[in-house]
């Protein structure tokens with residue numbers, strides 16, 4: 001081997017060794033993330049019905065894009081950020097309890113994953129009226145189911161831009177409110193706090209293909225899809 005070539009070979013070999021060492025330490029660090037050695041990864045729950053099951057209220061194309069593009073992207077983005085930022089939270093609830101400390105990417109995308117998993121299961125084709133326990137609770141707080149719907153609709157219409165409307169239970173009290181972007185009532189910085197019972201996606205991607213600017217029509221048709229059995233389950 002000629003002298004300069006040999007020197008270059010040694011130098012390149014050393015570079016490769018260093019690169020390998022850095023690579024494996026990164027891998028070790030990722031695998032060991034979390035105080036309990038386990039870094040939580042968000043996942044997308046299967047859609048509990050076919051894309052066209054909520055027609056005509058929510059069209060199949062909207063469902064397909066919403067589930068496979070928007071929701072899937074939140075999962076990918078948050079899990080990438082968890083690795084990049086080496087986050088140590090072990091559960092979804094730990095993320096939300098520390099939401100004010102999260103980067104915008106982690107906060108927005110973790111909320112995006114959870115909110116949609118929740119939204120899908122609180123809808124069903126041809127929803128049934130609430131059971132007596134849920135109806136009693138709603139009557140007790142809002143006067144009647146219709147008054148509850150009016151207030152929930154008003155909260156949905158009052159949310160400027162993108163966000164979510166919610167029914168939550170907080171220390172046995174039912175409350176209606178909304179959150180901006182992909183925030184939710186489990187997040188520490190949220191003005192509206194409580195355990196979510198019902199959620200409505202107010203982003204234009206949830207209704208624009210069918211309803212365009214008519215958010216009020218989307219909200220008023222959506223009541224036919226509410227899965228009150230799931231609301232009862234969350235309330236228990």
Ligand code: MN3
Nearest residue numbers: 070201203206
């Ligand atoms: Mn959405």
